[in-house]
Amino acid sequence: MTQTPEVAVAMDWGGTWARAAVVDRGGNFQWQSRVANAAGASKDQLLEVAGNLLTEAIEQSGSRWLAGVGVAVAGPVDSETGTLFDPPNLPLLDGVSLKALWEPSLGCPVLVGNDANLAALGEYQFGAGRVSREQPVPPRTLVYMTVSTGIGGGVVDRGQMFLGANGLAVEIGHMSIDNGDSAPACSCGSRGCLESLASGTAIARIAAERVSGEDSRILEQAGGKVEAITSQMVFDAAAQGDGLANAILDGVVFALAVGLTNVLHLYNPDLVVLGGGVTNGLIQLDLLPRIQALMMERAMSKRHRDFRLVPSQLGDAVGLAGAAALVWQESGGPMSVKS
Ligand SMILES: [Zn+2]
CATH class of the missing domain: 3.30.420.40 (ATPase, nucleotide binding domain)
Incomplete structure (x- = not known):
């Protein structure tokens, strides 16, 4: 042997x-x-x-x-x-x-x-898609998306990574979501990408833009310094019921849901796994069910709706x-x- x-x-x-x-x-x-x-x-x-x-x-x-x-x-x-x-x-x-x-x-x-x-x-293999008593067969198509300082992801289809011709497939953070005139610039050189609307960097930037003149807990958390605002401060302020923080996160949830609906239509996954620090913030505020509900609303067919949205099990x-x-x-x- x-x-x-x-x-x-x-x-x-x-x-x-x-x-x-x-x-x-x-x-x-x-x-x-x-x-x-x-x-x-x-x-x-x-x-x-x-x-x-x-x-x-x-x-x-x-x-x-x-x-x-x-x-x-x-x-x-x-x-x-x-x-x-x-x-x-x-x-x-x-x-x-x-x-x-x-x-x-x-x-x-x-x-x-x-x-x-x-x-x-x-x-x-080892996280959300792992075969277990509760999940006796592996997912057919798994999409992983990490939402942290940037947004990235990957697709595993029937056990194989989907790589693209030059290994550059699934630039999930750079799908275009906002094509309006005021769409924010993205790190990739384009505008209105998911990353420019929903990453940790984007959340901090949007808060800094909108907080001025407002009586907001976000600014309080940042010690009054706009440039010190982080995405975590926005999550903390939202948890305390701050209106501006919740409005900012409404926009983030919507952008993520639109992006993930595109993902449903492109890859038809049965398992969507979300990781990264922003995801942890969304989980604390119990916002994943809202993202899933928006995806369900927008998905084009019953079969596209046949997926589970779950947090990463492996963290960093x-x-x-x-x-x-x-x-x-x-x-x-x-x-x-x-x-
Ligand atoms: Zn981009």
């Missing part, structure tokens, strides 16, 4: 931290650690620090058989070669193949993917879980979906 791999090493490499974990086939984290990307570090220094963290993770996996290393990075990734293109958080790594670089030195397969696509795969571990899920998928799938 051949030995089956016991653990995967996962890395989630963001703009501030490189995080790594040793993850078993059930998605359980056996060890985890992180290192900061040093400010002003050169490309070689960044790669060395992250590479050392992976070496440490592999050491921590001990004598257990390692299936491989999975790495999640923001931005487009060539899934064959593991090459990064214009990674927004790590611009120095443009054109670098982490696979070519690390496979020889680490001595195991290295798989690289876009963090939002991998987050969807992580939720599919979703990128690591997704990177591990990629390794398990490439090495024959996790135990839980073995036929």
Whole structure:
């Protein structure tokens, strides 16, 4: 009988931290650690620090058989070669193949993917889509959307990530929602995108624009300083019944519902998973049912309405879980979906 791999090493490499974990086939984290990307570090220094963290993770996996290393990075990734293109958080790594670089030195397969696509795969295998007694079959089509400083997402269809020709599919935050003359500018260069209307950054900006002259708890929370307003302050003020905060969040809920209705029509998901800090704020105020109700109202058919809207189960571990899920998928799938 051949030995089956016991653990995967996962890395989630963001703009501030490189995080790594040793993850078993059930998605359980056996060890985890992180290192900061040093400010002003050169490309070689960044790669060395992250590479050392992976070496440490592999050491921590001990004598257990390692299936491989999975790495999640923001931005487009060539899934064959593991090459990064214009990674927004790590611009120095443009054109670098982490696979070519690390496979020889680490001595195991290295798989690289876009963090939002991998987050969807992580939720599919180890989070909201996980097969359980309550959910005896996996979702056919899972859409994951993270609403935090920005808005991103991914789609897993029948167990496979939907990547697009150049790995750039499902830029869910940049679907156009508002095409009016006063639509706000978006970080992508366009106007009126979902991200410019409903991200944490957008909520803080809208509050700063509207709070002046108003007697609002938002400004109170910010110590009277418009520039200190955060999206969390808007959620806190709304929870205390502040009218302006609730009006701002009405707009956010509407924009998200319109965007997610587009998602229903594009992908026909049976499971929609929402993650990120803004989602946590919406959950605190019990606003997910309102988003779902608006989606139901706008969806074009009964079959498009046949979906569940649920919060992420993995929180900020979703990128690591997704990177591990990629390794398990490439090495024959996790135990839980073995036929
Ligand atoms: Zn945009």
